[in-house]
Amino acid sequence: MIGPLVNASAIILGSGIGALFGDKVPERLQTRMPVVFGLASMGLGIAMMGKVQLLAAVILALLIGSTLGELIQLEERIKGFAGLLKHGMGKISSPPDSTMHHHDYMDKFISVLILFCVSSTGVFGAINEGVTGDPSLLIVKSFLDLFTATIFAIRLGLPVAMLAIPQCLIQLILYFSANAIMPLTTPEMIADFSAVGGLVMLATGFRICGILTYPVANMIPALILAMPVSALWGYFVL
Numbered sequence: 001m002i003g004p005l006v007n008a009s010a011i012i013l014g015s016g017i018g019a020l021f022g023d024k025v026p027e028r029l030q031t032r033m034p035v036v037f038g039l040a041s042m043g044l045g046i047a048m049m050g051k052v053q054l055l056a057a058v059i060l061a062l063l064i065g066s067t068l069g070e071l072i073q074l075e076e077r078i079k080g081f082a083g084l085l086k087h088g089m090g091k092i093s094s095p096p097d098s099t100m101h102h103h104d105y106m107d108k109f110i111s112v113l114i115l116f117c118v119s120s121t122g123v124f125g126a127i128n129e130g131v132t133g134d135p136s137l138l139i140v141k142s143f144l145d146l147f148t149a150t151i152f153a154i155r156l157g158l159p160v161a162m163l164a165i166p167q168c169l170i171q172l173i174l175y176f177s178a179n180a181i182m183p184l185t186t187p188e189m190i191a192d193f194s195a196v197g198g199l200v201m202l203a204t205g206f207r208i209c210g211i212l213t214y215p216v217a218n219m220i221p222a223l224i225l226a227m228p229v230s231a232l233w234g235y236f237v238l
Contacts, residue, residue: 003129003138004171008164010142011116011149015161018153025154033151034108035209037115040144042205044121048198053188057233058195058226065196065222075217078113079106105156107207110217112152112160114204116145117167118220121201124194126171130178138171185227192230196222 022030052058069075083106116122125137153160174181200219206212 001129001172001175003125003135003142004168004175006135007122007138007142007145007171008168010146011164011167012161014146014149015153015158015164018150018160019158022154025151030151030154033147037144037148037151038205038208040205041115041119041201041208044119045198045201045203045205048121048194048201050195051191051198052195053191054230054233055195056237057230058192058199060233061192061196061225061229062199062219062222064229065225066219068221069215069218073218074220075110075215078110078217107213108152109156109159110215111204111208112148112156113163113166114200114216114220115148115208116163117170118223119197119201119204121197122167122171123174123197123223124190126174127178127181130175130182186231186234188234189227189230193223193226196226 018025119141121137121141125135125141128137129135149160200216200223203212203214203216203219207214207216
């Protein structure tokens with residue numbers, strides 16, 4: 001159970017550093033580093049997409065999952081949660097960048113939430129540690145999250161630290177349920193799950209870099225559907 005705790009600690013530490021000492025970070029670093037984080041997300045996404053086994057199943061899961069996300073307006077619901085965090089933390093800490101428009105704040109907050117909580121690296125890393133006891137994948141993710149939290153907390157404030165809570169809960173659930181999940185999976189299902197996660201990570205990277213404005217959070221249900229769709233496609237079609 002080392003990985004989820006290390007990952008959550010990295011977010012809290014990075015957010016604290018960014019919120020408290022952000023005024024000492026050069027403006028050019030604050031502006032340029034998010035582009036690096038976006039490129040890192042895209043790079044991870046491309047690497048995960050390369051593991052695809054059943055391309056048709058991956059695309060189908062992405063289409064169905066994204067449609068469901070749009071229908072239930074998942075990103076709008078997450079924005080409501082983000083607004084509560086922003087309001088609550090504003091009462092006990094200095095406010096985030098007052099020059100940032102509310103829409104820009106929410107856009108960046110959602111992108112960071114996806115990076116922290118539902119990246120395929122974090123999900124698979126938690127499952128992998130639950131089965132093998134190896135936390136290395138989550139520890140590697142923690143390094144990226146530490147720097148990401150530091151830079152984004154300069155503009156977004158301490159609400160970034162609160163993202164450690166849903167991230168840790170998701171990873172702990174996956175960790176403890178791994179022994180039940182893994183016997184039901186095949187290498188093809190895991191590979192296709194990684195590919196769907198890679199597509200979400202790629203879209204998140206585009207959004208962080210300001211290239212894409214699509215509500216990426218609406219793609220999250222595709223991660224839930226990836227393995228079942230892959231299994232059904234392999235059973236009925238192949």
